[in-house]
């Protein structure tokens with residue numbers, strides 16, 4: 189691990205967020221300023237080497253405001269979300285700590301959240317989690333002690349009341365920007381917006397959706413969301429991702445829980461000469477359509493095994509509008525000592541050294 | 551029984567009324583239960599509750615019944631035991647992600663709630679289950695809660711106080727979901743506490 193300058197970032201005192209903010213995270217700032225936010229998912233390494241995490245993060249950080257570290261998504265075991273977030277946050281990257289209820293009970297989760305916050309993590313994403321049966325270790329014991337909504341309320345209680353669910357006081361409560369997921373394109377379609385309202389009630393301040401491939405269904409969802417006034421209460425980031433081929437799309441549809449891909453999308457990939465390129469084009473088009481929908485605050489790019497396409501997709505879609513995203517800016521080291529911009533420039537030139545290769549980081 | 555459970559959701563309105571009546575009776579019997587001692591009535595009442603609700607709802611005796619807030623579809627039958635709505639994995643046609651042969655408990659819950667008088671209760675955020683209450687009577691717990699509220703009994707547990715405060719809406723509708731009254735020894739699952 190020697191040789192990596194990313195460990196030299198000094199510890200800071202736990203700073204209070206700016207007025208009107210929950211966490212002071214850069215993602216929160218971008219959203220509250222009304223800019224179109226971009227986030228992306230980092231595919232966690234099956235490795236104990238921190239350098240693998242940085243290598244995967246660098247190309248993403250150039251084009252996103254925050255990087256999601258998945259928590260054993262699809263019930264497959266990889267490096268933990270808290271480990272990845274700690275490494276990246278300490279190196280100045282904007283991160284989103286995903287917490288799934290599948291693998292840990294309330295004791296573990298609340299403790300981990302304090303640990304993550306102490307490492308500088310500010311954004312969390314509360315998830316229920318896929319069943320263990322679809323993962324690489326189907327014999328594991330499913331936990332599901334909390335659900336995503338009671339988890340949101342529990343973290344909100346930790347943050348706002350300064351107390352654990354046991355009532356014990358937390359001397360320095362975590363400053364968190366609370367997020368949740370929504371899956372607008374799977375049943376029960378008519379209740380998805382109500383469920384979103386419940387998540388907001390529970391404490392969600394931003395939402396990242398699952399893959400959107402079906403625009404009419406998503407538009408209907410958003411229309412209902414606007415009718416309920418929910419787009420005024422929560423920032424919605426729509427999930428988008430490139431498909432590799434018709435076969436891959438079919439496989440995902442029948443093997444990964446919660447993925448809805450309409451037939452016409454698959455046909456389009458089938459007819460394409462270069463399905464990989466077509467999948468990328470499709471993702472770009474989806475982003476451009478999504479950007480026009482009222483009430484959408486950003487996009488969340490998930491590119492499982494196609495991370496090398498992420499930066500192209502985001503840049504070509506034009507959503508950044510020439511804006512430099514916040515993902516790789518270093519947070520101020522000491523309050524008032526240097527401006528965030530100067531410090532940010534330093535990191536970003538360092539991270540420019542590694543350009544995403546065609547092969548991606550895997 | 552799976553079929554009976556689906557029937558119950560289809561008849562959520564009538565069962566809601568019946569359930570309220572049973573609960574009301576339990577609350578009214580509080581003076582009697584108090585005289586006999588809640589500790590002593592726990593086992594026989596729990597036995598009746600287990601059999602009646604087991605038949606109608608596939609009840610798992612979590613001890614914190616929230617059927618009135620879940621369209622009379624018991625959330626303990628969700629393989630993930632979610633208490634606040636469906637997960638993101640519901641299959642086409644409304645089938646369960648984990649057990650594809652079963653209807654998603656929460657798809658049914660939401661449709662069951664539509665016909666109920668207090669159907670809007672489904673929108674209230676419910677607290678996580680207190681696993682140490684498994685096997686105990688939820689009916690008696692509601693009776694104790696209402697009686698304790700009438701007496702304005704002091705709250706001794708810090709943990710219960712914070713859950714009741716953080717999930718105050720749920721407590722208003724379903725007192726057993728975030729209880730404050732003291733538990734008789736026989737209502738606390740010794741197994742879970744070890």
Ligand code: SF4
Nearest residue numbers: 628637646647654655
């Ligand atoms: S599909 Fe429905 S019943 Fe199955 S795990 Fe998800 S919420 Fe529970």
